[in-house]
Amino acid sequence: MNSTKLQHLFWLCCLCSAFDSCIRRTPDKFPSHDSRLPTYPRVYYLPSRQYHHYYLEFDVKHGTRGIMSMAGFTENQIMVREAIGRICSEFPNTYWQERDQTETDPKDFHAALAKDGWLGIALPESLGGAGLGISEATMMMQAITESGAGMAGAQSVHANVYATQPLAAFASQPQLETAIPNVVSGKWRVCFGVTEPDAGLDTLSLSTTATKRKDGSYSITGKKIWITCAQVAAKMVLLARTAPDSLSLFFIHLDRDKPGLDIRRIKKMGGRAVDANEVFFDDYRVPSSSLIGDEGNGFKMILHGMNAERCLLAGEALGLGYAALAKAATYAKERVVFRRPIGMNQSVAHPLADAYMRLEAAKLATYHAARLYDASRGGDGSVSVHDVAVAANSAKYLAAEAAFAACERAVLAHGGMGYAVEYDVERWFRESLVPRIAPVSREMILNFISEKVLKLPRSY
Ligand SMILES: Cc1cc2nc3c(=O)[nH]c(=O)nc-3n(C[C@H](O)[C@H](O)[C@H](O)COP(=O)(O)OP(=O)(O)OC[C@H]3O[C@@H](n4cnc5c(N)ncnc54)[C@H](O)[C@@H]3O)c2cc1C
Numbered sequence: 001m002n003s004t005k006l007q008h009l010f011w012l013c014c015l016c017s018a019f020d021s022c023i024r025r026t027p028d029k030f031p032s033h034d035s036r037l038p039t040y041p042r043v044y045y046l047p048s049r050q051y052h053h054y055y056l057e058f059d060v061k062h063g064t065r066g067i068m069s070m071a072g073f074t075e076n077q078i079m080v081r082e083a084i085g086r087i088c089s090e091f092p093n094t095y096w097q098e099r100d101q102t103e104t105d106p107k108d109f110h111a112a113l114a115k116d117g118w119l120g121i122a123l124p125e126s127l128g129g130a131g132l133g134i135s136e137a138t139m140m141m142q143a144i145t146e147s148g149a150g151m152a153g154a155q156s157v158h159a160n161v162y163a164t165q166p167l168a169a170f171a172s173q174p175q176l177e178t179a180i181p182n183v184v185s186g187k188w189r190v191c192f193g194v195t196e197p198d199a200g201l202d203t204l205s206l207s208t209t210a211t212k213r214k215d216g217s218y219s220i221t222g223k224k225i226w227i228t229c230a231q232v233a234a235k236m237v238l239l240a241r242t243a244p245d246s247l248s249l250f251f252i253h254l255d256r257d258k259p260g261l262d263i264r265r266i267k268k269m270g271g272r273a274v275d276a277n278e279v280f281f282d283d284y285r286v287p288s289s290s291l292i293g294d295e296g297n298g299f300k301m302i303l304h305g306m307n308a309e310r311c312l313l314a315g316e317a318l319g320l321g322y323a324a325l326a327k328a329a330t331y332a333k334e335r336v337v338f339r340r341p342i343g344m345n346q347s348v349a350h351p352l353a354d355a356y357m358r359l360e361a362a363k364l365a366t367y368h369a370a371r372l373y374d375a376s377r378g379g380d381g382s383v384s385v386h387d388v389a390v391a392a393n394s395a396k397y398l399a400a401e402a403a404f405a406a407c408e409r410a411v412l413a414h415g416g417m418g419y420a421v422e423y424d425v426e427r428w429f430r431e432s433l434v435p436r437i438a439p440v441s442r443e444m445i446l447n448f449i450s451e452k453v454l455k456l457p458r459s460y
Pocket residue numbers: 191192193194195196199200201202225226227228229271276434437438439440441442443444447459460
């Protein structure tokens with residue numbers, strides 16, 4: 001990995017923030033509380049500029065960020081966390097509340113990460129990426145959700161970071177030279193087209209076809225569902241059937257003006273800032289150069305990136321859980337009922353302490369899995385793909401459950417205010433269902449561990 005390049009990015013961010021430190025806000029600039037809610041703890045409605053140091057200041061002055069123990073992380077991971085935190089500080093919770101309520105894409109957030117080169121964090125340096133590992137990319141995704149951006153923030157860039165991994169590994173040199181720089185620069189947003197309504201988790205039964213025509217181009221017919229960011233993406237990494245017994249991977253252009261393509265937004269529970277879609281293909285034509293690698297190897301290529309994605313998702317879940325827990329702890333200190341802070345009641349404090357330990361345990365599992373993943377790519381053979389798969393699936397499961405528990409406790413600790421948009425925990429609670437469902441459900445992970453580790457009979 002290129003630590004020089006990372007340090008360069010980091011110090012660039014530091015310089016920018018040093019310039020802005022002259023407008024650094026002080027605690028007494030905060031309203032002590034929102035005037036409409038006189039007996040409740042503070043809710044901050046700040047103009048965006050003054051929010052510049054939100055991420056770091058909150059940690060120091062209010063204890064509402066950074067409750068995760070940072071012991072044991074590498075210097076690179078800490079640098080990534082701080083640099084991403086600085087960028088995220090430009091996008092306060094009010095930004096994400098508004099995007100969620102209006103279902104508006106956070107394109108300026110995507111652009112801010114792209115501007116500093118973060119979309120290429122795990123892509124090869126030779127093509128403009130940072131050449132870092134999944135250990136650092138997981139930290140980046142965690143820092144995004146933990147900043148308050150939640151799953152919406154993570155999902156706005158997730159496919160760029162993850163779905164491009166099979167491309168980097170298997171695309172031809174001309175494909176790489178065209179695609180990767182445009183992805184890293186943010187010019188092309190990417191979506192990931194695997195799930196189908198009639199196949200569900202049984203990926204091998206996908207029915208969308210890509211039929212080769214006489215001129216070498218492909219005709220795509222079928223439907224995909226739950227495709228995140230398809231409304232705003234220029235490209236899709238698509239898994240489609242090229243023969244009755246084989247799946248192939250494509251990197252296709254989504255040309256909305258061409259016949260045969262229809263993208264319809266799905267109304268959903270959380271993460272509403274980013275779109276999720278049904279995508280219908282009806283004899284949609286793509287050039288032969290859209291095929292990645294050889295026909296028939298698509299499933300193998302997708303598998304290549306799956307363990308990495310589990311790690312990223314686990315990191316995203318952790319960030320969500322820590323954000324919610326931090327906010328709940330602050331509220332429990334400040335909210336006074338029966339003449340004492342509600343956090344003095346063990347029935348409030350203990351579930352929060354329990355949620356913290358669950359998150360910390362899941363954190364160990366997550367960064368252990370990410371480390372194994374990176375080590376397995378080193379090539380000395382000491383870490384098998386099986387080791388990585390067990391660790392990554394376990395981490396995704398544990399982090400998703402820990403995040404859900406933390407978000408639920410955060411809502412309950414806020415009482416009625418847990419239901420109010422301005423306290424954010426309701427938004428994170430809604431979003432905390434996503435890591436439990438996608439990209440693989442908790443039931444399928446339990447199936448995997450039962451079969452592959454405990455050697456129990458396959459149940460499906
Ligand atoms: C917000 C969101 C964003 C998403 N983004 C994308 C995306 O960008 N690209 C993409 O391709 N997909 C995306 N997905 C799809 C996601 O990966 C799938 O929803 C997920 O894999 C589950 O598939 P399914 O919904 O078809 O569930 P189903 O396969 O219909 O399963 C339904 C339920 O049955 C259970 N079940 C099924 N079979 C078994 C079994 N054998 N044993 C035990 N339990 C079983 C499952 O665990 C689940 O609880 C997204 C989903 C969501 C919610």
